[in-house]
Amino acid sequence: MRVVFAGTPEFAAAALEAIVAAGFEVPLVLTQPDRPAGRGMALQPSPVKTLAETHGLPVFQPVSLRDEAAQARIAAAAPDIMVVAAYGLILPQAVLDLPRLGCINIHASLLPRWRGAAPIHRAILAGDAETGICIMQMEAGLDTGPVLARAVLPIGEDDSAGRLHDRLAALGAELVVTTLGKLRAGPLPATPQPEAGVTYAAKLARSEAPLDFTKPAAALLRQVRAFDPFPGSTAEVGGVLVKVWDAQVRPVRGEPGEVLAADRNGILVACGEQGLxxxxxxxxxxxxxxxxxxxxxxxxxxxxxxxxxRADA
Incomplete structure (x- = not known):
């Protein structure tokens, strides 16, 4: 089976590594163009590109998949299937139709909950007890396709977005290899997503970073963990904006935002309910x-x- 792979960040690199290790032929890897990063703003390759080059795989970095030249490059790879994981570009219908077995996506949620860009963060922020991986047959809609395989993963009380990401990346890599093996033997049943229970995981915005101490401490704790490692939760004290990376809920009362204690154990701040x-x-x-x-x-x-x-914010 010839597998064209499309992905960009570490989450996707874990899947590509597993696909290569399982012995599937990968004639082409698509990833986002190199981006400026660091203090010098030098162009940096994506984790997927770095991994692909380590394995000597051809890399293609189009800015769009809508032009015929990009589509011709993919067609020339003669894919049986395309695996997509956190790629970052929209696949038009012309691309979805290129592989013999279509395109499948590794999505880090239990669809139809948390379709969209930031399912890991939104699941923690919402206080979900579990999440997981769905291998989905792609279609034109946003994460609307039927599900070929799914695996459930509990969300731990101490899970940050970073820790949960790593566990989901490993699970996604394992599940996509299993799914590819089954597809090589024949078609798999595809389960349509139910219409009930659809939620959307919007991309995180820096405007969401400030901690609002008028909210319950439990909600703020979820925010702290959902925003670690990016973009980080912020709190202003004495005119200085600091980042908060970890916290615990405490059964205390006080005026929201008031510092009740500050010692080596932590800084205890009163919230709308309890303290953080x-x-x-x-x-x-x-x-x-x-x-x-x-x-x-x-x-x-x-x-x-x-x-x-502020009241006018």
């Missing part, structure tokens, strides 16, 4: 630090206040 103990923070230009080390270079005492959202 901030245990890992980062000041501008600094590193992520445990609360005790953070306070050694950032003075804070009970009675200080974290800023609350």
């Amino acid at each position: 103990l901030l245990t890992e923070l980062q000041k501008p230009g600094g590193k992520r630090l445990p609360a005790g080390q953070f306070l050694a270079g950032f003075r804070m005492v009970p009675g200080d206040r974290f800023a609350l959202p």
